[in-house]
Amino acid sequence: MPKEDPGKPPCGEEEGRSDPAESPEPSEQSLSKRIRQSTPNPGRGNTPQSSPPRFVSVEELMETAKGVTNMALAHEIVVNGGFQVTPSQPPEGSLEKRVKDIMHKAFWDCLEAQLGEDPPLYGHAISLLGEIKETLLSFLLPGHGRLRHQIEEVLDLDLIQQQAENGALDISKLASFIIDMMGMLCAPSRDEEIQKLRDITTIVPLFKAIFLVMDMMKIDMANFAVSSIRPHLMQQSVEYERKKFQEFLDKQPNAMDFTQKWLQDTANALLNGDWEGGASSAGASAPIPSMLHPLITHNHAYLRLLTWDHGSCPFPETLLMDQKRFQEMQWDLDELTVAAAVLLIVYNNAGAAISGLPGLMERLKSTVRLLLAEIQSPSFNVDEAFATIAEQMCMEVGGSLAQHGFSPFSADRLSALKGQIIAVKLPDNSIRKLIDSRIQTFLLGFLESSQRRCAATLPGGLAPIQKELEEIAIKFGRLVNYNKLVFAPHYQRILQDVLREGGCPAPGSTPAGEIDS
Incomplete structure (x- = not known):
């Protein structure tokens, strides 16, 4: 199955470097866009040079970009108390959305055709079960040993393959186990979606719905992780950001030219x-x-x-x-x-x-x-x-x-x-x-x-x-x-x-x- 990716001061410069129309939505997609737009670019024109740029390798630049991206994500989590991971959805009517819909339809049509054969072909279905198994295991915490054993035992792909070859595979029974396990692992806010799964009796629509709910559970788990690490990240983020910015500065010594100009002006x-601000704690005219x-x-x-x-x-x-x-x-x-x-x-x-x-x-x-x-x-x-x-x-x-x-x-x-x-x-x-x-x-x-x-x-x-x-x-x-x-x-x-x-x-x-x- 195709996976979804979860008063104007004088400045003397005419080049802006951030799109004012950028969406403030705190999603992974918008954050990545902000990082790409906001990362200092040593190749800008009209950039004041405080020191000559140093030639660096592609590998160094890639590693630096990765560090800046991680720094931006950590910064976003710390300063944005409402930060939430949200699912990435291509715009309606876009080429990406059309291609995605076509690929998904082709996949599910193929699965339905295989299950409709006489005898049924279970190649695609077993692949889906393997993906579902890995997803369920990813939801487990270290103390979930009993649940881990159950998942490994019931969703044993080798055993499922043998059952399929011998005509003894009961897909409905496996789906019922999966739904029960999802019900135990999901957030309370997903109970209604889990209940709706129990009402679906046709295999292909049921698998489609299971994957949709699992995608929601992945988002829930990611946001739970964010809220869990925020207090710890707050303690370390100052040193972390300082270190990552220094690494970037070591490779691009002129990367604080506009900061210096801001303070100088x-x-x-x-x-x-x-x-022109006229601002002072003693009064506007102080x-x-x-x-x-x-x-x-x-x-x-x-x-x-x-x-x-x-x-x-x-x-x-x-x-x-x-x-x-x-x-x-x-x-x-x-x-x-x-x-x-x-x-x-x-x-x-x-x-x-x-x-x-x-x-x-x-x-x-x-x-x-x-x-x-x-x-x-x-x-x-x-x-x-x-x-x-x-x-x-x-x-x-x-x-x-x-x-x-x-x-x-x-x-x-x-x-x-x-x-x-x-x-x-x-x-x-x-x-x-x-x-x-x-x-x-x-x-x-x-x-x-x-x-x-x-x-x-x-x-x-x-x-x-x-x-x-x-x-x-x-x-x-x-x-x-x-x-x-x-x-x-x-x-x-x-x-x-x-x-x-x-x-x-x-x-x-x-x-x-x-x-x-």
Whole structure:
């Protein structure tokens, strides 16, 4: 049987290296695609060269690629608490899907034809039984000695072959044993599928169904293994990733050029007063210190990743495995920024008339976010969406005013409110920029507070999105701190060189963080 395979910073580079449309689904297929797209490529054009590339053999490159792939898989399991292995399915209508369907149909038709002979031919059936036997044995744990003996005894292929030759083979009896064994070994969530197998009486459809359920059981076992190794992997993953990246770096010495540029550009922006984030734990307008500490520079560098131009700026090599996560957080923050700006405008206009009304704030926020849900889609119509948001906000405010006995807004006041809401669609809108600056202030404060083990202060105007913002901050902090732990030696060296060139004596402390529990 054919088996199924279970704010944009300056960058000066025009070559992107990750597809923004890549699916975030945590499957083996999508992970492999992400690894292929994200693995640093020494053959890129327009790559800044910090040192000349070294010629390596094909064998060395293959071994290195294998190490990077393993590192990416371990990283995915550790940082993605929801990581699940999912079955690989070719797209409907694709050539791969058509070929697969044709091959499977031919196989099962052949089996049916063999069993329909007089006397029946059991060559294909015995091959299937051998595959089923191996699969059942693979599900066993070390303590399953009795079950192992039963499987070996009942599915003895030599004995089955002799029975077939003598016309004494009872396929239905063997199928019943297989189903019973599957029922003992499967997860409780598969009990319904097992019961359905018992209701199938025709041999070929029964074997087809058995293999489908076994494929599900393989996925269940793989996910059980992932959840089992995650705690142990967490303890070792920092050293493991550091070691694997160093092996890659030994073969490609220029593989951190974009990482160095990322840190260099951040330090330059801070030292020259060009930092557009305006973010500081002391407040949006707090001055950046003229004598930078590596940790300050490093935290600001991570903040830049949330306003990154993924289409034209190459991402730092050390963070490629998490590029999609940073981009998704960036999209979520853009949506929250607009929602908070719109709510600030609405409440500033309506004042005490709607302030404190139960459920209104959440209803308004949900409406705005729903209408912005497809904002990253190429077909998203910005003008239409913001016009609809303005109409919906005015309708909700008007209804609340009437419900609580307040005078309705005049036509001029409604028109002014709509105009202010529609203006939020512009990236340089003053209210939108204010909210964006305060969000960056909060996120930077969150990084700093996690190092001081104290709570970050929520700036004004962000209360309506506090819950969502804190969820993003936690994910952001975990990624940042884990990355610092893995690449601390490299970052320390780069930051010391960068700050020394900028006239700042760099202290020797390592810019490493801690993984939040």
